[in-house]
Amino acid sequence: METATRLDPASAARNQQLKRLYVEMARDHLTPLWESLHSLVPPEPASPARTHLWSYGAIRDSLMRAGSLISAAEAERRVLILENPGIPGQSAITPSLYAGLQLILPGEVARCHRHSQCALRFVMEGSGAFTALDGEKAIMQPFDLVLTPGGQWHDHGNPTDQPMIWLDGLDIPIVRLFDAGFAERLEEDAHPETAPPGNTLARYGNNLRPLSGSTADTRPRNSALFHYPYSQWRASLDSLAANAAIDPHLGHALEFVNPADGGPIMQTISAHVRLLPAGFETKPRRSTDGTVFVVVEGSGEARVGDRTLSLQPRDLFVVPSWQSLSLRANRTLVVFGYSDAAAQQKLNLYRESRS
Template sequence: MSTEKAIPDDRKAFYDEIRPHNMAPLWEVLHALVAKEPVSPVQTVRWRYDDVRSYVMASADLITAKEAERRVLILENPGLPGQSAVTQSLYAGLQLIMPGEIAPCHRHTQCALRFVMEGDGAYTAVDGERAIMKEWDLILTPSWQWHDHGNESDGPMVWLDGLDIPTIRFFDASFAQQGNDEYQLDRRPPGDSRKRFGSNMLPVGFEAPSKSSPVFHYPYAEYREALEQMRGGTEWDPNLGLKLQFINPADGGPVMPTIAAFVQMLPKGFKTAGYKATDSMVVTVVEGTGKVAIGDVTYDLKPRDIFVIPSWHRHAFEAQDDLVLFVYSDKGMQEKLGIWNEQRDSA
């Protein structure tokens, strides 16, 4: 039975009269436009890598990396069909590059991160510097910076692409440009940006070329060691465990202006108290097994699972082994706008 109120005939006639003038009554939609708390069409969803890997690999038989420009299978949220979006503000996809292939050089307004799911030895080049990609590494390709990918290893490379495509689409602000060549000439040795900016120090006179981090490669071995070093000397947050943010060393903010990235650890046996926040999160299981309850949905977790926590959805984790998670969200963007909020259950 419908709970909608019937619109009186005189009001309906008035609405019909003003519609040709491109006008509408606010009072009929105000409760939906200015909600008492966040309401999102984004759904909780999980992709098991073991279930979708065969489709990723099969795409190599259908199209080359060069022809596709980027050979990617989009992870589309079922609550946003046809929108190429994993949340209202973010995009996710699984990109494949086979041995000997090059994903040609281009640049675009959209910020992007690459989180390596499988393989070892391919590269991403950003403005003439290569990052050699290993499993679970985080690589950034900031807005309007030239980048290309190549695979000189003997096996396939798969990574999770995270971009702000829906955000840029919302602002109608997209630009893209193809490079003159398939790949960039090396202008700096691999690791140069980490040597310059990766020690929480900046060269005197440094002027940032973009609002993203000048460090574009965050190796797994380094951030995993940071978690391990903090394990014994840090009080575990009852709602989050141990959660660290990848930062832009130039300003201490998120790695990119529209996308924040985090790594999170929960020790074996740890159960978090319920937590919810206004940022929508895309989460990848890096290590360990466990469970996550998101609203009234519970998923068991294992490495390479990818799942979505929609905005303002209560969630809680249980770690069966040491559980390590990679998370990206729109938290940094929301904080800049002054609209981010959280709610914590008591432990």
């Protein structure tokens, strides 16, 4: 049995004085940095978030049950939050990002509102419903990416006879950190139409943009394009795979960009897609941006730290900051991912490491 180290009288007296000082300081809301510096300025990221995988089938079952019990009008947004098990109660999938699956049933409208938070929609199921941004509709198909940047009016509607489900990805925790959140509703359920569907896509979606200052240059630069159809990005990914060497850590990968300035899709959120041919396995890579992934097609495995996740179509999984990730494709694997890399890069915080 080890004997406890005995302090000399002078050291013991000093410790007692420090304890009394801490108690007195606490009454003035003061705390000593030297007691917490190691956790406030760590040698490397140590995210409280955990790796986790959500089966789409299980989520869908709960979402459809909720749809039979509460209407879109009652809920305003009928969404199931994907809450990270490492940070319960935060309504967050990583410390900086939110994720949820939203259901719009046939004939429903999710009324028009706007808020400070930036949001993306990645369509999981259904065809023909819409998201309208400032009065312009994006007609949504499976695996389309649709944006609703912060501060812009948006509403959703489903005139089809099938349910529509999509992933909502927002920067709610980032806005919460800055105490900068505002929200308001439009008096009408839907914003008056301001342009025909596809108008913005026609102007900005073909690696072109209206000449600066021209009469066609009407979109704000920070949200020039808000609809990225699956039919276009999937074809681009196939073309890349056919004509470029594969990256050993990423596979074939493309980032969605704002065509007005070439930067990330929104001020705080970046998004990308990856393709891995059958049998290919990436080398381990880690980065400071915690990332949310959706399996678009194929099957395989994700090795995150010491965990191995089995991947099936439409499954969702999260890779916390600075966790090593490698992907292996059993069948050609296509994944979509979004993260806070845009914010980190602006703040000079982003870092990655490849093994």
